[in-house]
Amino acid sequence: MKGIFTALMCSFDEEGKINEKGLREMVRNNIDVQKVDGLYVNGSTGENFLISTEDKKRIFEIVKDEAGDDVTLIAQVGSLNIDEAVDLAKFTTDLKYDALSAVTPFYYKFDFDEIKDYYNTIMANVDNQMIVYSIPALTGVSMNLEQFGELFENEKIIGVKFTAPDFFLLERLRHAYPDKLLYSGFDEMLLSASVLNVDGAIGSTFNVNGVRARKIFELAQAGAVEEARAVQKETNDLIAAILDNGLYPTIKEILKHEGVDAGVCRKPMKPLTEAKKARAHDIAKKYL
Numbered sequence: 001m002k003g004i005f006t007a008l009m010c011s012f013d014e015e016g017k018i019n020e021k022g023l024r025e026m027v028r029n030n031i032d033v034q035k036v037d038g039l040y041v042n043g044s045t046g047e048n049f050l051i052s053t054e055d056k057k058r059i060f061e062i063v064k065d066e067a068g069d070d071v072t073l074i075a076q077v078g079s080l081n082i083d084e085a086v087d088l089a090k091f092t093t094d095l096k097y098d099a100l101s102a103v104t105p106f107y108y109k110f111d112f113d114e115i116k117d118y119y120n121t122i123m124a125n126v127d128n129q130m131i132v133y134s135i136p137a138l139t140g141v142s143m144n145l146e147q148f149g150e151l152f153e154n155e156k157i158i159g160v161k162f163t164a165p166d167f168f169l170l171e172r173l174r175h176a177y178p179d180k181l182l183y184s185g186f187d188e189m190l191l192s193a194s195v196l197n198v199d200g201a202i203g204s205t206f207n208v209n210g211v212r213a214r215k216i217f218e219l220a221q222a223g224a225v226e227e228a229r230a231v232q233k234e235t236n237d238l239i240a241a242i243l244d245n246g247l248y249p250t251i252k253e254i255l256k257h258e259g260v261d262a263g264v265c266r267k268p269m270k271p272l273t274e275a276k277k278a279r280a281h282d283i284a285k286k287y288l
């Protein structure tokens with residue numbers, strides 16, 4: 001369960017339908033070219049919150065069929081509809097996904113007891129392991145050290161995907177829970193998280209920059225911080241350009257530049273203008 005995990009994208013056509021051939025190519029590109037250790041399926045990067053339950057299931061099936069046992073697979077099953085979350089947790093456990101993950105429930109201001117009940121309910125229904133998906137900037141849900149500790153009391157909850165720039169809390173978590181898995185969630189902060197001894201990282205930009213991400217992670221683990229910093233600098237030049245041009249559509253356009261049929265993003269995300277498409281190809285040439 002340790003190492004570099006791509007937050008997988010899905011290829012959609014202009015009508016928003018899954019492009020199965022493209023999705024399979026994206027899976028293979030991550031395994032064969034980016035050489036990542038695993039895939040995080042139907043997360044934010046997978047446009048999970050924009051698609052139907054049926055499409056989520058189809059994506060889980062296609063990814064498992066294509067990846068087989070080549071890499072570790074994590075299924076993001078979180079949903080505001082807890083019945084859907086449980087259904088997807090059962091579905092992906094049956095498909096033999098190695099672990100589940102679920103975003104903290106958002107939109108309504110759930111209190112911590114409600115959040116804890118959400119995770120415990122999902123896990124009471126399956127024989128699998130759970131990685132909490134914490135991303136306060138998008139969900140508005142922040143948890144403190146003690147609250148993470150309460151979630152971790154459930155032995156099936158084995159770690160957290162920590163997508164936040166709070167390195168104080170990350171260090172406290174590492175210190176307090178040495179046996180739980182901590183994953184860095186912001187690719188531009190991978191080095192900072194790695195020196196705090198996270199167990200791995202899950203990122204959108206690894207779809208195109210996985211090899212560099214591994215270098216940063218492994219150099220930091222080996223204590224070669226100076227060299228790691230140089231690779232993080234190259235990485236952040238790339239990420240800054242991608243963010244400036246539009247995160248997910250630009251990664252898809254870069255994948256197309258590399259011959260992967262990445263399709264387009266689903267509405268309400270808008271397609272890149274011709275100028276931004278050209279810029280994405282320039283970014284690929286300049287930074288990859």
Ligand code: NAY
Pocket residue numbers: 007008042043044045046135138163185186187188202203204205239247
């Ligand atoms: C997800 O579920 O796909 C993730 O959270 C992966 C982590 C990414 N977060 C988001 C919200 O996209 O890789 C990061 C992020 O895109 C990257 O660091 C650029 O900011």
